[in-house]
Amino acid sequence: MHSMESQTQKALTGQRLRSLAFAYLAKREFSKAQLRLKLLEKDADAVEVDTLLDELSDQNYQSDERMAGMVVRSNLRQGRGPQRIRQQLKKHQIDAELASGDLAEVDWFAEALATKVKKYGTEVATDPKLKAKQIRFLQYRGYSMDVIFRVIQFDEHV
Incomplete structure (x- = not known):
C-alpha cells in the first residue's frame, strides 16, 4: 500500500x-x-x-502580450485609469511595457469623463465636498490629477 x-x-x-x-x-x-x-x-x-x-x-499558446492586452481591455471596461491598469499588470506579473502600445492609444480624458458621468452625471459640481468626492473617486480609479481636474470642470453645454 x-x-x-x-x-x-x-x-x-x-x-x-x-x-x-x-x-x-x-x-x-x-x-x-x-x-x-x-x-x-x-x-x-x-x-x-x-x-x-x-x-x-x-507556439503562441501562451502569450504575455495577449494577456497584457486582455488586462488593459478588461480594466478599461471597468472604468479604470492608467495607474490602476499598471497595478493590475504588476499583479499578473506582466511587464507593463507589453501594454504600453495599448495604453498609449487610449483617450484618458474621454475614459475618465465617461466614468465620472456614469457615477455622477453631466452636471459640473460646485459644492466643494462633491468636487472632492469626485476627485477621490477618479483617483481611486487610477486617473492622473491633470485629467481629473479637466474632467470635473468639463461642461458639455459650453
Missing part, C-alpha cells in the same frame, strides 16, 4: 503536465509567471515546467 501511495505522489511530468497546462489555458489566459506557479503547485518539476512554458510561448 505504501509503494502505491508514493507512486501517486510522484511529480507531474511529461504528457500529464502538458495536458494540465493546456487545460488551464483553455479556460482563460494566463501570464507565463501565473501558469508557472499553478503548475508548480501541482508538484511539477521546475525545469520541465520552464521548458514547457518556453515551448507554449514559442
Whole structure:
C-alpha cells in the first residue's frame, strides 16, 4: 500500500503536465509567471515546467502580450485609469511595457469623463465636498490629477 501511495505522489511530468497546462489555458489566459506557479503547485518539476512554458510561448499558446492586452481591455471596461491598469499588470506579473502600445492609444480624458458621468452625471459640481468626492473617486480609479481636474470642470453645454 505504501509503494502505491508514493507512486501517486510522484511529480507531474511529461504528457500529464502538458495536458494540465493546456487545460488551464483553455479556460482563460494566463501570464507565463501565473501558469508557472499553478503548475508548480501541482508538484511539477521546475525545469520541465520552464521548458514547457518556453515551448507554449514559442507556439503562441501562451502569450504575455495577449494577456497584457486582455488586462488593459478588461480594466478599461471597468472604468479604470492608467495607474490602476499598471497595478493590475504588476499583479499578473506582466511587464507593463507589453501594454504600453495599448495604453498609449487610449483617450484618458474621454475614459475618465465617461466614468465620472456614469457615477455622477453631466452636471459640473460646485459644492466643494462633491468636487472632492469626485476627485477621490477618479483617483481611486487610477486617473492622473491633470485629467481629473479637466474632467470635473468639463461642461458639455459650453
